[in-house]
Amino acid sequence: MIYIHVPFCKSFCTYCDFYSEIAEDNLYGQYTDQVCAEIRRRAGEMTDSPKTLYFGGGTPSLLPLSSLTRILLTLEECGHGGPYTEFTMEVNPEDIVERGLPYVQSLKALGVNRVSIGVQSFDDELLRWMNRRHNAQRAKEAFRLVREAGIGNISLDLIFGLSNLSDKVWEDTVDQALSLNPEHVSCYQLTVEGDNVLAHRLETGEYEEASEESCRHQYDILCRKMADAGFVHYEISNFAKPGFEAVHNSGYWSRKPYVGLGPAAHSFSGRGRSWNEANLTNYAHTEESLSVEDEKVETLMLALRTARGVDVDFLHGNCQDMVLFHLLKDGALVQEGRRIRIPEDHFFVCDEIIRELI
Numbered sequence: 001m002i003y004i005h006v007p008f009c010k011s012f013c014t015y016c017d018f019y020s021e022i023a024e025d026n027l028y029g030q031y032t033d034q035v036c037a038e039i040r041r042r043a044g045e046m047t048d049s050p051k052t053l054y055f056g057g058g059t060p061s062l063l064p065l066s067s068l069t070r071i072l073l074t075l076e077e078c079g080h081g082g083p084y085t086e087f088t089m090e091v092n093p094e095d096i097v098e099r100g101l102p103y104v105q106s107l108k109a110l111g112v113n114r115v116s117i118g119v120q121s122f123d124d125e126l127l128r129w130m131n132r133r134h135n136a137q138r139a140k141e142a143f144r145l146v147r148e149a150g151i152g153n154i155s156l157d158l159i160f161g162l163s164n165l166s167d168k169v170w171e172d173t174v175d176q177a178l179s180l181n182p183e184h185v186s187c188y189q190l191t192v193e194g195d196n197v198l199a200h201r202l203e204t205g206e207y208e209e210a211s212e213e214s215c216r217h218q219y220d221i222l223c224r225k226m227a228d229a230g231f232v233h234y235e236i237s238n239f240a241k242p243g244f245e246a247v248h249n250s251g252y253w254s255r256k257p258y259v260g261l262g263p264a265a266h267s268f269s270g271r272g273r274s275w276n277e278a279n280l281t282n283y284a285h286t287e288e289s290l291s292v293e294d295e296k297v298e299t300l301m302l303a304l305r306t307a308r309g310v311d312v313d314f315l316h317g318n319c320q321d322m323v324l325f326h327l328l329k330d331g332a333l334v335q336e337g338r339r340i341r342i343p344e345d346h347f348f349v350c351d352e353i354i355r356e357l358i
């Protein structure tokens, strides 16, 4: 599993807390040199189970095709080239429409077989408020182009839980997403984190966080509509048509080792975690090993967010039986064979349930 962070954006979204720099043509060459050097340096850490490649950001669709090709050739040279079981590229709808069908066809020719489109909303007013570059019509156009290029696995990203998102607009956004017939949908509840425009608005009283009740209601709307459309709710924020569950992200949740390349990218070796500094020109790599307790907490936090849950022996060995008994009795956990999981109607409060278990 290989993750490559592309830390460039054309503008910054109101709510964003990811590391990214304003895109400038003269930065791509230097960035690509550094990522290629890092591939050569860390090739020995890369594993092929599962064999996935994920370009995330930032905005990977800003990266020139020549840079993307150089990175792929370097992976090839180091024994980790394609074809990949899953090769995902996160894209911004506006880039897809601007660069057109030939660009997406080139991505496909380079081996991309899954495209994740950052739609966030189909409401133009809300998109402007988020400072997204695209509007609803451009998002639909981008989807059409990706499909026309022959990409058979398309994921859409949506956001809910904003105080200025009405239930009606949210229902409409989910309906419009479904009408495009994607294979996968990721929906994230907005959180105000870090030092961004939204955090500043919250501080000055220009923005008020949505109530927990309204977030929960929007999550319930989402779960119902996705189930009606035949999607599997396989992780708290992720829905897939059967057989289209994300292979790469599922690897994160089952704690498979992965190598993250590029500024601000994180890695997991199976025993410890490491991360690159958020610095475009010279990023240091820091490593940290995990204690047995850390591993236990991570396993619970990641696995219990998925519909697969966790092995019953793991829970019995690591959690208090009395707590487990009560959570099972109250329906906050369910047991099926050797697995224990949080049922969908308790996903929204999974953090509380996990906290009780820890």
Ligand code: SF4
Pocket (backbone or CB within 6 Å): 008, 009, 011, 012, 013, 016, 017, 018, 020, 057, 058, 059
């Ligand atoms: S949400 Fe994505 S596109 Fe927007 S600023 Fe953050 S990384 Fe860039």
